[in-house]
Amino acid sequence: MNDPRLSALLATVPGLRLKTGPADLEYYGRDWTRRWVPAPLAIALPADAGEVQAIVRWANRHRVAIAPSGGRTGLSGGAVAANGELVLSLERMNRVLAFDPIDRSLTVQPGIVLEAVHQAARGHGLLYPVDFAARGSCSIGGNIATNAGGIRVIRYGNTREWVAGLKVVTGAGELLDLNRGLVKNASGYDLRHLFIGSEGTLGIVVEATLRLTDPPPPSNVMLLALPSFEVLMQVFAVFRERLQLEAFEFFTDHALRHVLAHGGQAPFGESHPYYVVAEFAAGDDARQAAALAAFEHCLENGLVSDGVISQSDAQAAQLWRLREGITESLARHRPYKNDVSVRISAMPAFLAEAQSLLAREYPHFEVVWFGHIGDGNLHINVLKPDDVDEAGFVSQCAHVTDLLAATLQRHGGSISAEHGIGLVKKPWLDSARSAAEIEVMRGIRHVLDPLGIMNPGKLFDPPVPPGHA
Ligand code: MLT
Ligand code: ZN
Structure with missing residues (x-):
């Protein structure tokens, strides 16, 4: 702890947990991208929103960049700290703070893992529907910072739809309480949505109130084999029109071969160029019959060449593993x-x-x-x-x-x-945003983080000041 800036931090936030060992710098300094060499200044693990706010104010005084950090499962380098940033890990702030049965909402700290949110919702007979393969490691703060999508967007939308309220500490060190869980709130700009998807460049989520919904209907999973890419969207159109889809995911035989090499079970006797995993509501005979009819229609019209339908939860999970195991099976390459x-x-x-x-x-x-x-x-x-x-x-x-x-x-x-x-x-x-849009984003970033300490270098670079071109 020789750096005087860190001594000042500890003097400002007495009792703050700080890590500076080489193994910690390496571990917390990277995410799943693996492309950058981690080089953070230190790792701070605040216990509550007050400590987060004090750290951000210290960072402003000492001009230290902050890299907010959740489960670090991101694939775009948003949580990488390769330039002397202070990694602000939210992993200790991982509790459920409140459940409200009338509002059907769950208030959580940002470091809670997505799977724990699912379990908490289930424990109250409800559903938090955002879901994807990294559920056991990613944190809700990171999900909010990236507006995470995943495998059930087709039915439930992205993370944005499920955030009813946010408490954030801005880059300037202000604590904002945004939307307070309201369903309706027509009182001006909805700042909550600015922070969702801001990739840690505007501030740090210190608390989130999540909307919950009814548990999903009983569902079934079908794996379809497709003869060509060209038919993919036609199969989708048939299934979407006839069934209540919970998910509709596709992968190629290349992808499947990597998963099988990692221990997955071959679904068909022979291989096919393309596959679809479709999950659909199937609680009664009529829905089951509709699913089979959709499949037969596709088979008769040459849109699918084979298919299996799950007969148990275990089999459904096995079919899902063929899709969800892809990222992990490719990581070595x-x-x-x-x-x-x-x-x-x-x-x-x-x-x-x-x-x-x-x-x-x-x-x-x-x-x-x-x-x-x-x-x-x-x-x-x-x-x-x-x-x-x-x-x-x-x-x-x-x-x-x-x-x-x-x-x-x-x-x-x-x-x-x-x-x-x-x-x-x-x-x-x-390529995705116009020059005018990027200028507006820069302006917003400047208002919320005037000294540019929040996750600098991510999303876009600051404009070059006049005379420095
Ligand atoms: C997935 O949907 O499995 C991941 O978002 C994709 C990836 O690893 O590229
Ligand atoms: Zn994905």
């Missing part, structure tokens, strides 16, 4: 991740163009496609061949991302659907 979206109606045209672009540009790399196709969101992971060096691989992928971003722009899409911009997608922010 240090994939370059793309997380793109277009409007669902634009998907067929975009898919055709993106496919031929990537086939042309990546003749020697393995490209793995999967994602939340029912939301218009594709994950395109490019795997690094073992004999290609990391820097060369990333720069080649960045060149292709230029072309992909231009294609997305033509189709009105976005270079980041749900992972955020962070460090990874910063060079392409201007």
Whole structure:
């Protein structure tokens, strides 16, 4: 603790838990992107909102950058601390503070893990519906900071829909109590929504009030084998029209092969080029019959070539593992991740163009496609061949991302659907947002964080001051 700034911090926040050991700096300084070398100043683990506020005020006085930190499961580098930042980890602030049965709301601290939120809601006979594979490690504060999406957006929307109130400490050190759980509040700008998806650049969430809903209806899971990419959106249209979809996810045979190599169970006797996992409400005979009819319609019209339907919860979970295991099974190959979206109606045209672009540009790399196709969101992971060096691989992928971003722009899409911009997608922010929009975002950031201490370098860089170009 030789740094005088840290001595001043401990004098300001007596009893603050601070870590400075090399293993801690390494552990807390990175997220799942793995591309940057962690180099934080120290790790602060505040116990409550008061300590967070005191840390932010200290950071303003000493001009120390803060990298807010939750479960660090992000894939865009939003939680990376590679430039002497103080990592402000919210992992000790992980409690459920209140449940209100009338409001059907759960008030939690930001460091609570998503799965614990699910359990707490279930314990009250209700549902917190945002869900994805990192549920056991990601925190609700990080979900809010990235407006996390996941596998049930098609039915329930993104995190934004479920945040009824937020307490935040702004970059200037003010504590704001935003919307206070109100369902209706027409009293001016809804600042809560500015913080949702702001990637830690405006302030730090210190408390969130989440909306809960009815538990989901009993559901069933179907795995479909598809003969071609071209039929994908047609199968989606049939299933969406006839069933109440809870999820509709797709992956390629490449993706499946990686999951199987990690211990997944082959679903069919032979392989097929594309697969869909569909979950749908199936509580009664009529719904079951509708699902089978949808499947048969697709089979008769050559839209699917095979299918299995779960007969038990265990089998449903097994089918889901084939989709949810993809990210983990690819990690060893240090994939370059793309997380793109277009409007669902634009998907067929975009898919055709993106496919031929990537086939042309990546003749020697393995490209793995999967994602939340029912939301218009594709994950395109490019795997690094073992004999290609990391820097060369990333720069080649960045060149292709230029072309992909231009294609997305033509189709009105976005270079980041749900992972955020962070460090990874910063060079392409201007393909998804106009110059005027980015200027407004800069202005907002300046108002809430005038000295630029909150997660600097993420999302966009500050403008170059006049005379410094
Ligand atoms: C997923 O949906 O599994 C992740 O968001 C995608 C990824 O790992 O690229
Ligand atoms: Zn995803």
